[in-house]
Amino acid sequence: MKINLTRMQKGEVNSLPFEFDYSISLEEQFETAGIIEATPIHISGKVAQVSSEMILEMTLTGELTFQCSRCLDATMFSLNRSFQKRLTNEESDDLETVPYTGYNIDLEETIIEEIVVSLPAQVLCNEDCKGLCPVCGVNLNNTTCNCDKEKINPHFEVLDDFFS
Ligand SMILES: [Zn+2]
Numbered sequence: 001m002k003i004n005l006t007r008m009q010k011g012e013v014n015s016l017p018f019e020f021d022y023s024i025s026l027e028e029q030f031e032t033a034g035i036i037e038a039t040p041i042h043i044s045g046k047v048a049q050v051s052s053e054m055i056l057e058m059t060l061t062g063e064l065t066f067q068c069s070r071c072l073d074a075t076m077f078s079l080n081r082s083f084q085k086r087l088t089n090e091e092s093d094d095l096e097t098v099p100y101t102g103y104n105i106d107l108e109e110t111i112i113e114e115i116v117v118s119l120p121a122q123v124l125c126n127e128d129c130k131g132l133c134p135v136c137g138v139n140l141n142n143t144t145c146n147c148d149k150e151k152i153n154p155h156f157e158v159l160d161d162f163f164s
């Protein structure tokens with residue numbers, strides 16, 4: 001995940017392209033994000049010298065599988081994010097900059113940050129997803145039931161049963 005900047009700092013090149021696949025760790029990095037499965041994230045981009053500054057350009061693509069927020073069915077989300085940030089060798093809290101030290105820049109933290117901000121707050125298999133019956137737990141997209149749905153609320157009691 002490290003890009004060696006030496007050749008650019010010496011003025012030998014003014015662009016350092018890169019391309020690789022990055023496997024995210026669902027347990028360690030995305031524990032609470034609700035992702036069930038993820039393809040390796042394809043990373044491509046370059047570090048470019050633009051007048052006196054070094055600019056990082058990056059595109060992240062991949063397929064993430066979530067549970068539908070209503071019916072819990074596996075639902076695909078396509079990650080596709082492109083951005084530019086300025087490299088800096090000074091301390092900075094600015095999210096538009098990426099810190100580097102010496103001759104290397106480590107992209108891992110930036111990759112994770114950008115994936116996190118791309119994640120949807122809610123994933124639905126379909127905008128009209130009917131969800132689960134709050135009484136018997138059947139998936140109302142596939143089947144119907146005769147439960148009196150007015151009776152039981154909230155939702156959560158049944159979801160608890162559904163998981164146990
Ligand atoms: Zn659904």
Ligand SMILES: [Zn+2]
Pocket residue numbers: 133134135136137138145146147
């Ligand atoms: Zn029912």
